[in-house]
Amino acid sequence: MLSPLQKFIIKECQGVKVTKRVLFKKFYTKSAKVPNADDQQNAITKSLERIIDKGLMIGYGRRTPKKWYIEGVKLTPKGRKIVKTLLGKQQKFPFK
Numbered sequence: 001m002l003s004p005l006q007k008f009i010i011k012e013c014q015g016v017k018v019t020k021r022v023l024f025k026k027f028y029t030k031s032a033k034v035p036n037a038d039d040q041q042n043a044i045t046k047s048l049e050r051i052i053d054k055g056l057m058i059g060y061g062r063r064t065p066k067k068w069y070i071e072g073v074k075l076t077p078k079g080r081k082i083v084k085t086l087l088g089k090q091q092k093f094p095f096k
Contacts, residue, residue, distance in 0.1 A: 003047065009044075009048065010075070012024065013075045013079070014087075020071070021048075051073075056075065057073045058075075
């Protein structure tokens with residue numbers, strides 16, 4: 001099961017060889033409650049790491065002794081298959 005942020009990230013990567021991390025901030029321009037910049041970065045990082053752990057993406061970045069810094073991502077064949085199923089489903093409208 002994928003969260004709305006993870007679905008957005010996977011859809012943004014479709015058709016692009018390597019997607020830069022900066023593009024994923026667009027997800028927060030749509031929502032009414034926008035978290036601060038640090039919370040946005042943490043949520044994006046955790047989502048990217050979880051998608052990579054599921055085998056849907058390959059992450060590119062730098063490694064320090066304590067952690068990874070993901071700078072770009074690329075879809076795997078399994079990830080491209082998930083994108084096709086996501087685009088086939090009907091989207092939900094944000095009615096209140």
